[in-house]
Amino acid sequence: MDAFKTPFRLDRNRSASIQVFEHLRDLIVTLAVKPGETLDRHDLASYYGLSSTPIRDALSKLGEEKLVCIYPQRATEVSPVYISSAKQAHFLRLSVELEVVELLAKQVTPQLTFALKNFISQQELALTLQDFSSFAKLDMAFHHHMYLTAGVEPIWTWIRQQSGNLDRLRRLHMPIEGKAQLIVDDHKKIVLAIESGDGAQAAAAVREHLSGTLSQIAKIAQAHPEYVIS
Amino acid sequence: MEAQFELDKKQSTADQVYVYLRRQILNLSLKPGVSLSKVELATFFNVSATPIRDAILRLAEEGLVDVFPQHGTRVSAIDIDSAKYAHFLRLSLEVEIARRLAVAGAPKLIQELGSVVDNLRFSLSQENFDAFIELDFEFHRRLFVAAEVEDLWQLICSKSGNIDRLRRLHLSLNGKAADILQDHLDLIAAISQHNAYAAEAVVRRNLSGTLSRLRALREFYPGLLMPESA
Numbered sequence: 001m002d003a004f005k006t007p008f009r010l011d012r013n014r015s016a017s018i019q020v021f022e023h024l025r026d027l028i029v030t031l032a033v034k035p036g037e038t039l040d041r042h043d044l045a046s047y048y049g050l051s052s053t054p055i056r057d058a059l060s061k062l063g064e065e066k067l068v069c070i071y072p073q074r075a076t077e078v079s080p081v082y083i084s085s086a087k088q089a090h091f092l093r094l095s096v097e098l099e100v101v102e103l104l105a106k107q108v109t110p111q112l113t114f115a116l117k118n119f120i121s122q123q124e125l126a127l128t129l130q131d132f133s134s135f136a137k138l139d140m141a142f143h144h145h146m147y148l149t150a151g152v153e154p155i156w157t158w159i160r161q162q163s164g165n166l167d168r169l170r171r172l173h174m175p176i177e178g179k180a181q182l183i184v185d186d187h188k189k190i191v192l193a194i195e196s197g198d199g200a201q202a203a204a205a206v207r208e209h210l211s212g213t214l215s216q217i218a219k220i221a222q223a224h225p226e227y228v229i230s
Numbered sequence: 231m232e233a234q235f236e237l238d239k240k241q242s243t244a245d246q247v248y249v250y251l252r253r254q255i256l257n258l259s260l261k262p263g264v265s266l267s268k269v270e271l272a273t274f275f276n277v278s279a280t281p282i283r284d285a286i287l288r289l290a291e292e293g294l295v296d297v298f299p300q301h302g303t304r305v306s307a308i309d310i311d312s313a314k315y316a317h318f319l320r321l322s323l324e325v326e327i328a329r330r331l332a333v334a335g336a337p338k339l340i341q342e343l344g345s346v347v348d349n350l351r352f353s354l355s356q357e358n359f360d361a362f363i364e365l366d367f368e369f370h371r372r373l374f375v376a377a378e379v380e381d382l383w384q385l386i387c388s389k390s391g392n393i394d395r396l397r398r399l400h401l402s403l404n405g406k407a408a409d410i411l412q413d414h415l416d417l418i419a420a421i422s423q424h425n426a427y428a429a430e431a432v433v434r435r436n437l438s439g440t441l442s443r444l445r446a447l448r449e450f451y452p453g454l455l456m457p458e459s460a
Contacts, residue, residue, distance in 0.1 A: 084378075084381075085381065087378075088378075088379045088381045088382055091323075091326070091377075091379050091382065092323065092379075092382055092385070094326065095322040095323045095325070095326035095327075096318075096319065096322045096323075098322065098325075098326065099318065099321065099322040099325070151314075152315055152318050152319075154315050155315055155318060155319055158319070158385065158389065162381075162385065
């Protein structure tokens with residue numbers, strides 16, 4: 001387990017099981033730990049320097065997000081990438097985001113368009129600097145800001161929690177490098193439509209923006225049969 | 231709780247306690263503010279303290295009970311903010327589902343829904359609101375299944391404790407149940423005529439009622455609803 005060579009630093013002020021959950025989730029979603037790999041509870045307990053209870057709680061939460069398979073009395077395995085779960089997460093995100101941009105177009109303010117355009121300029125800067133890790137974070141921040149402004153921030157969190165398999169699938173597919181410019185262009189279209197108060201146009205732009213992933217799902221599944229379950 | 235409870239030895243005790251309590255809370259047999267003593271619950275269900283604690287924990291995660299350490303547990307007041315988020319989530323998903331089913335056509339679904347509506351009509355004529363609610367859920371669940379997004383129905387159920395309690399209050403008001411029945415008939419018609427616009431409009435009408443009647447609900451049921459944040 002190469003992913004577990006770097007020492008882990010526990011923050012004593014936060015729940016241990018949540019920190020383990022977040023750390024493991026990140027390793028799984030970024031494919032640092034691959035589908036099929038075994039997660040041994042004793043190894044994990046000694047790696048994190050914790051008792052077995054927080055480990056068990058963290059694994060059980062990962063199980064709820066369909067990122068690990070827990071076999072009672074036996075080991076826990078990183079689950080294959082479930083295509084059906086990824087498709088449903090995509091459906092969820094698309095449906096909510098259509099509704100979000102239609103709402104924003106109805107109640108657009110200069111503050112909103114300023115904030116969104118600001119994210120886009122930062123993304124363009126990150127792109128020139130070839131800083132794709134910042135680019136990906138700004139991409140998330142752009143979308144997150146729309147949920148926040150629409151007054152439905154908790155739904156953003158719910159979607160994140162449903163998206164573990166979709167995120168793994170994206171990782172298998174294409175590094176963000178290849179599509180960064182497209183993402184920026186799509187974001188511009190969305191903001192333009194919101195700014196002009198055109199909800200239908202904003203919805204169409206969101207549909208186009210999110211359609212790319214879905215059309216790739218079948219191709220990705222074919223390219224990585226060893227990781228994927230439909 | 232005057233109703234009977236029989237434990238099924240083959241299933242998880244905590245699950246059964248959770249399902250039972252959840253139903254009682256959602257149908258308002260257990261009203262907001264009622265205190266739940268763990269000792270009394272253990273006696274009622276005839277089980278040990280652990281499954282009771284697990285079940286209460288899950289209900290607390292869904293915002294259906296408030297746990298005050300050292301002071302016991304209470305059925306929570308209906309949280310309007312949480313109801314609004316759940317409503318937004320459900321509306322987004324059902325609008326997209328209705329559009330897609332109308333475009334693609336769903337002859338098998340139309341037949342199934344027809345028989346659910348017959349049962350709805352019967353339960354309405356008997357003024358059996360508990361049965362009516364169960365059948366209404368069944369109607370909506372089938373839409374999700376037909377659109378191949380059944381996990382998202384589960385997601386909605388897990389987030390809807392507060393909006394479902396509001397709907398239950400609303401249903402007892404005059405005429406609401408008859409409106410729901412008509413909405414269902416209209417949705418079936420719109421899907422079978424491949425009319426995506428009409429299908430979307432029916433979904434919006436069907437789901438919009440309860441939150442728009444907040445003021446009336448507050449007057450009819452003082453003390454059950456939490457104040458909203460600004």
